[in-house]
Each structure stands twice: as structure tokens, then as C-alpha cells.
Amino acid sequence: MAEILAVEGLVTLLGGEKRFLRAERPPVRAVDGVSLELREGEVLGVVGESGCGKSTLGRTILGIQRETAGTVRLDGRVVSGVDPRTARQMRRDVQYVHQDAAAALDPWWSIGRTLDEALVINGVGPGEERARRIDRVLRDVGLDPTTKRRYPHELSGGQLRRVTLARVLVLAPRIVLLDEPTSGLDLSVQATVLRLLRELRAELGLTYMFISHDLSVVRLMCDRVAIMYLGRIVETAETAKLFESPVHPYTTMLLAAAPRLATGQGLHAAAIHGEPPSATAVPSGCAFRTRCPHAIDACAVTVPTLDLIADGRRVACHRWPELAPLERV
């Protein structure tokens, strides 16, 4: 599969701006040197616990959050290093669907106006053309045309999710960044939304970046998975390989802790240590070393590089050669 989007050494600092007559706040390294690529037509899962920077990574790739360092390439063309509005102009093929669908819609605007606005902003005209595209996208996401007259508070969680999807799909993007696309949804609604996402990808030839903390959903939906911990990627691999044989100690811990629909899983089987440190106090060297059962002195000194190893996965761990029977490439 051809690479469609690539980020290299992406760093995003949040906060810490100097403000007039007020105390300066130290910035948080929300995204700290992330490199990854999206291949045309795939679903890449980005997984991590809250505060690991996965949403900030999505917002930086989208362009509404400006990167502090690093490059973003779309079809091989550099689209970073510019102000957010220019970045959005250059990255129109990339769209983002927010986690909280109810909050992502202006409560005073009807659904029809909201969808129309997305087209107006992006210079689609005339009115009849926009109306046609809105009707088509509503059919695509499985909503009734009468939804146009409704207001966000009149819709259910599943319907709102479909509206936010429709709002970006009406712009015919190639890459959709889905931020926790099923959080807050009931199990039965989640199933229908996941099926819709699958169908849309096949029909419209979309590429997804699927940001989630739900490993069961990620396993079902994604082709490849990237695991993040405190702003850095610790492991990427094809989904099946990652779930069968995790290499990074954090991936191992995360998989062991994730609840699964399997009876007889021992509550006490996995070794879990501590809680994630705050993003304002990231440990030196490997950020995971404070909770890692395999940590040695060297882990506190240097940040491990994301090494490409034999089965196509990448791991950022000083001790992976001892933990996995795989060769470096």
C-alpha cells in the first residue's frame, strides 16, 4: 500500500505561552517526537491511556494545533511549518471527527444548516449542488433527509455521531481522523457505528486514523496499531501480531489489563505497576521506566529509538532484543 500521509519527528508543546503581565507557564510536551505513516486505504489505530497525547497528535496532524517541530507530508508534499489556517487549506484531504459528537455541533444551528456551512466554508456552490451533496451524504451515513430540520438536542447519540461523520464526509476527504469514535455509545449503537465506518471506508475508499483507548474495538477495526505512552510511540505493528505477541513491556501491560469478553481471565495474572505519571513530569530516558518490570539503569539515561525489527514492527525499548526473539532490520 502506498504511503499517503507521513509525520516525522513531530513535537507539539501545549500551553507555556508568554502572556502579557502574567506568570509564564511551563509547556507540556504532549507529542514528543512522533514518526508514523498512514498507508492508502488502511485503518491505523492509535492507542494509549488518557493524557498520552493521542488526541493532540490527531489535532496536530489535522493542523488546527500547530506543530512545534517536525514535518507532516501529504502525498509526499510538506504541509507543515505554516500557520493553522494555511495548514488547514493545504490539508483539506484530512478531516477530523470529534470524540464528543453532541458538543461538536453548535446547539443553535439545525443539522441542515450545519452541513451546508461545511460546504460554504470550503467554497462549494451553488446552492443546488450543496443540497444534492447533503442529501447524498445523509443517505450514506444512514440518516433520514428530515434530519436536516432537526437540532442537535433532538437526536440520539448514534444519530449525532452520524451527523458529525456526515459533516466531514460531505467534503469528500481521503483521510479521516476518528477520535474515540464510539466513546459514550451503548454497545448496540457502537456496533452499528462501527459497521457504518467499515462500509464507508470500503465505499468511499477512505483511510482512517482510529484514535481509541478501547483495545477490543481497535482489534476489530484496525489493520495496524501504534501504542503511545506519554507523548511517544512505543510500538507499532500489524494488529494480529501486536495482540498475539506484544514486545514493548507497556504494550504487554496494556493488553493484559484490558477487559475482554472472555470468562475465566485471571484478575491477578498480569503485573501492573503504578499509574501513569503526569504529563508535566515525564521521567527521563524511557518514560515508561518508572512502571516497567524490566527497567535497568540505562533506561533512565537515554530515550530509546523506535527500531524497526524483523516482522515489520517498530519498538522503542532498550531491552527488546532480550524480550522478543526477533532480529533488528
Add this chain to the structure above:
Amino acid sequence: MLVFRKFLRDVSAVIGLVIVLLTAVVALFAPWLAPKPLDAHESHPLLRLKPPSAEAPFGTDNLGRDVFSRVILGSRAALTVAVLVVSGAMLIGVPLGLVAGYRSGWVSETLMRITDVFLAVPQLILALALAQLLGPSLKNAMVALTLTYWPFFARIVYAETRRLKTSVFVEALQGLNASSFRIMFAHILPNAAPPIIVRATIGMGFTILTAAVLGFLGMGATPPDPEWGLAVSESRQYLPDAWWFATFPGLAIFLVVFGFNLLGDGLRDVIDPRLRRSR
């Protein structure tokens, strides 16, 4: 309609609305409602300071004019001042608050520090100083009140904008590459509307009160205009014998201010997008 049903359940808000509507009707038809519309300017020395009677239900003033007619005629000045001053203040304060809240950096800081300076000086004193500078007249009083009232709107809109700027729907619009102008005026402004409307409503009552104080202190309306504050001022030397001369214009001020305040509080609860229904 859901909004009306909810509003009608709030008794005090309905009372406020009735008072405000009545005042508006009275102001609109004042020259026809007042039994002696010419008493706006004419004086009748022979009828000086007569107590309330069938002929003059609120009595007569020091120049023999019918107080009842003058209270009715005075509602025009009161409402005109309220509407013009509050709209003027909103016209200045709302855009400034929006821009200052949405942008960050020196533009925003400068605008808000200017606002703070205005807010640090009591509005009445500032208005008095300005009115003095411009010369006493109702028009100048309105200018003075407008120039001192806008910071209240700038503050509210600024705070609301700050809050809404980080909301998810604004971020979603940025993601669609919407312009700042569109985000500010088409999205943030309607969402910030409830506190603005409440403030404007209560502000109308407040402005009527302040205008009356200016009139009372001789910085507002000029004789012989029928204005409530001015009337109370003129009545001072005839108290307590001619109690009606001060009481009825004073009651009018009280009632209208009270009505606006009740209405403002009631509106707070009903301006809510969740009460919108698709047709």
C-alpha cells in the same frame, strides 16, 4: 411553543413582562393617553400644588401641571433613554468583547485593560463628569450613559467568548477551516446571547434609574420636559406637604425598573437552544 410554556410558568417573569409591555404601550400612545397632553410645556399658576382629585388623579405640581399626564408623558423619555443607551452600549461592547475574547495577545490585552479602567470608576460618577463636560441635556446624558455602560457588555461577552472559544464545536469549525469572523459572529455570538440579553434587559431598568439620577442632579433632561428624575428633583422644596408631586414620578421609576429586573431574571431560564424544536 415550548419557550412560552416554560416562561408562562414563571409568575414573577410574567409580571415583569406585563409591566414592561404596559410601559411600552403607554409610552407609544402617551400624547393620546395623557388627559392633558399640553401640560408637557404649559403652566397654570392658579392650579399650583393641588392634591389628588378626580380632576387630577396624581395632583398638580408647582406650576399647576397635571402630574398624572406628566408621568405618562415621562415614560417616553425613560424608554427612549433605556433603549438607545443599551443598544448603543451593546453596539460598542459586544464586538469589542468578541474580538478581545477570541483573539489573544496585545490586541485583546489592550482592549480588556481599557475596559477594566472604565469598570474601575463608578459608572454614575463617570457619567456625571461626562455629562457636565458635554453640557446638561437629555441627549448628552444619553451619550454619557452609553460611553460609560459599554464596558459591562464587553466584560460579559469577553468572558463568554473565552469560554466558548475552547468549546468543541468551535474547534470543529476551525477544523473545517471556518474564518474567525464566521466563528465569532455566526457561532459564538448566538451562544453568548443568553447572558447578553439578560444583562441588556436588567440594564434597561438600570439605565432608567441612572438617567433619573442625572435628571435629579440637573445633568439630564432640562425643564420643562416631563422627565421622572427631574420631577422628583423639582418636588424637593415642596415636601412633605405636596407629597404627591414626588411620590408618583418616583413610583413610576420604581415600577419600571422593577419590571425590567423581573423580566431579565425570567429570560435567563428560557433562552436555551434545547427549547428549540424543528418544525
Add this chain to the structure above:
Amino acid sequence: MAEALLHVDGLRISIPTDDGLAQILDHVDLEIPKGRIVGVVGESGCGKSTLVRAVLGILPRAARVDEGRIGFAGEDLLKLSPADMTRRIRGKAIGFIPQDPFLALNPVFTVGTQLLEIMRWHASDGRAAHRAHLVELLRAVQLPDPDAALDRYPHEFSGGQRQRLLIAGALACRPRLVIADEPTSALDVTTQLQILRLLRDLVSRFDVSMLFVTHDFGVVAQLCDDVMVMYAGQSVEAGPTAAVLDAPKHPYTQMLIACHPDRAQDLAGIPGSVASPLKPPSGCRFHPRCPSAKPVCHGPRPAQVHVAEREVACVLYG
């Protein structure tokens, strides 16, 4: 099966709303045997939280109990006066662990002040004894440095630690039943597992039973001995976790579990939407969405039948 500590029988509760009478609970049966953890699972609108409120005696003032009883340690909680519920039951015989550890503690008081206050309402052993007991509990919930922790403020603790504090608070008055309302839904999975382990250990160590409300079947599989599935205010299936999750019998349970990403292959979902409590369907409330529905499902609600280790309320097994 062991003797039941909590026994909810045919509970029906309705609440008047602006749009009419909402029949929130329409026949709920639940049994919590001594020393066991029972999960209550269901989608939003299934009435889980109303059930919890009914057991704790904190239903909204307008709520009406139409039928049923809540048996707890030999008495019917629905017959107790509000004063009795406050003095003897809530916070004392029944402990409560809330959903969001970030909202449940008042940020302006130290955690010691807040936890000791709860104990002062229910016992009169004196402050020193309370404090000693509390430090003991904080040690039991594995909070580092328990003595100093009491003098700190909520913001000085992480989410997982706050949940530990709240668990200690629920255990403070030596309850016999602990109700946990989605206690881990605000936490990350690694922290969640630690809390679940802690709850499992505490249940046997302090000899309590637990009602664990959740929407996550994975968590049920990890923690609960038994599970009760609710749909639109009715209990539809209840039994040992392994039996219910591995071979569900009620059509709703079957379809719901088939929606779980660990099982789902075609992601079919469940056609239709949850029945409104304002105009609920007659009989089994699931019948309008049920592929196996028969005319008899419109009739009276099916009685619970004991099938393959569990209770099922469905005519298919009558």
C-alpha cells in the same frame, strides 16, 4: 446457592414527568448472595441507576413505588422511614462507591475531614478511634503513606488514588453490602484493573457483598461472580457470569453480547431503539425488537424461568 443478603422482588417504580408518567422500572428481580459480587449490566435507559437509588433510598421525591420489595438482612427497605434509611442503612449497612472520583470529593476539605465526617454520623467511638480505623482502611486499599494522606487535599491524589479513598470511605462504617456505580469508567485500563483487583480482595477480606453497576461486559467478565442484565426497566436474565456470557439465553442478552467487539463479526447491532418509559410496550418490553417475538409476548410479562443455571424472563423457555 448461599443465602441472599439483598433480595429485590418484582420492583416497579414510576416517576411523573412533564410528558406523563414514566414507568422507569417494570419488574426487576435481583438477588445478591452473601460474599458475592453481582454485576448489573444494561444500556442507557435500562434503569440501572434508578435501581441503585431505590436500594439506597434516594429516589426522587416524586417517584412512586408501584409494587415489589427490597429485602435486605431480613427487612424491607421500602418500608423503612427516611430517617431509618439515613441512620442505619445508607452509608452504614450499605456503602456506596460513586462513579467519578474527580467529582465525589470536595476540593476545599482534606480527605481526612471528609471521611471522618461520614464516620461521625454513624458511630460514636471518638475521633482517635475513627482515625485509627481509617488509617487501617487506607492501608487496606493500598494507599501509600496512609497516615499523612488524611491531611492532604483531593487534588494531591491521582484518579486511581481518589477511587481508593472513596472505597475506603464506603467501607468506613463496616457495611454488609457495597454498591459500586461504574467506579472505574473514568479510569484508564491499567488503573481500572488495579481497582478491580482491590475490590475483589476487599470483598473477601471484609466479608461484604457487592452490587457492581457497569455497562462493560469485559469488566463483568473480569470481576463479577454473577450478572443481571436489564433492558428498559425489566430484568431479563440473571445467573453466574460464565453461564450468561458464554451462552446467553434471553434474545436481548444474545443480541447485546453479539454486539461486543470481541464477539461481533457482522456488527449487526440491535434493530430499533430502546423502548420509552413513557409509552412502554406491553408485556416483555423487548418484543418490538425481538426476532423471536410471538403474539404471546404482548401479553403479561413472562415469568422468570430457571434454565441452565440462570433465571430468564422469556417465553421461549416457558
